[in-house]
Amino acid sequence: MPHDNGRIYGSFKKICIPELELKKEAELIGPNLLSLKTDWEAGHISDSLLTFQLVLLYLERRVKRHPFLRMGKPLPNRNESKEFLEVVRFYGMPDTVRFALWKWHIDEWDIRLINYNPSSLEMLESQSLGYRYSTISWDDAISGSLVEGKRDAFEHLLHDLAHAYMFFRKDYDFEGQKQFFQKMYFEYPQYESALETNPIFRTKFDYCISDMNSHPAHLSAYWNAIRREAGIPTETNG
Template identity: 70%
Template sequence: MPHDNGRIFGSFKKICIPESEVSVEAIELQSSLLQLKQSYYDQTLSECDVSFQIILLYLEKRVKKHPFLRMGQKLPKRTLVNDFLEVVRFYGMPDTVRYALWKWHSNEWDIRLIDYNPTSLEMLESQSRGVRYATISWDHALSGALVEGKRDAFEHLLHDLAHAYMFFREDYDFVGQKEFFKSMLNDFQQYEMHLENNPVFKEKFEYCISDMNSHPAHLRAYWNAIRREAGIPIMEESRTT
């Protein structure tokens, strides 16, 4: 949560701007954002290319000098997206974002750009299939409002791409994560009522499926712990006792 009572923090704090300036920026970027929005809905640009262009747009707006670090090599034309992403480093953000874009553009990772925040069930279903969503909220981008009162639309997209990296990276056992989310999806009816009636459990559940992205062993341990805390029977444990 990079915006909290006027404070900015988090992985992208170097390229975040005060909440009071986001609406002004939205006006200045309106024309370019509307063009990208049209390209997104017309599908004249791929979802990855739209995301790439959004990142370039905001980064060059917010970082006046050296928004791209060239790593000692000549910067390719940005129309050569893969070549550009292979050698560039984006200022002020972890390299997870660039790497996720690169893998996405190479069709190695199945990331989907959507224009809304998915429901818990949609997140479970998509990740059980090996798909990770990234959200660009056009309404928030164009109005300069914070998404869920936490992040501007640009940072929200970066946050999703960083988590996509954690989902697909090999040492976090991508296949194991898929199987874990599939098992959660299969058991959804067993705890659906608790999501509706227990806000603490719901918050921890949504963290587990959206922001945790860890090795399946860690995910499973956390999932078991929050179910016990909520008083939800764990079938695997019941079968072994």
């Protein structure tokens, strides 16, 4: 959990701020957020361009010096979002986020922005169809609260983009992952009874289908392991 008893953990801790400071930040950038939200809901700005603008907004607010990095050369015009994403690095986060946003922006990766947290089953279905959700929680962004008590709205969005990278990256076998999730989605009804009666299996199952993006071999090994742990035969289930 990135926010835990006032301490911040995780890959994005350099650009996270204490929970107590989120409301003040929300007050300061609230007009910008509302303007972006209005444009997005009216269809005046694309999903990827909105996400790019949110990254600019939050990073420039949270990082006072050099939020954007480019070795030895001046920064390109930020209005040229494609070029900006190609060559600029974002301070305080893995480059997987910038790369996923760039691939999304040039329509090579099918990432879809939504304004709510999808269920694990919705995530399973989306990945079985070859796309990945990313969430901007407008309510939490505007109110300065944590999404489900774990991450602020900005970090939550970055976290989703990092997972999208793991889903689409070539060396993690995107097609193999998609086939794995297709099989799990097709077989889901077989496990509903166990999911309703075994909370440990439920938690691990939800993690596998919604928050674990890895090579299909690793996914299959984990899936077999949690079924065996729950006393569910795996011989005929793959």
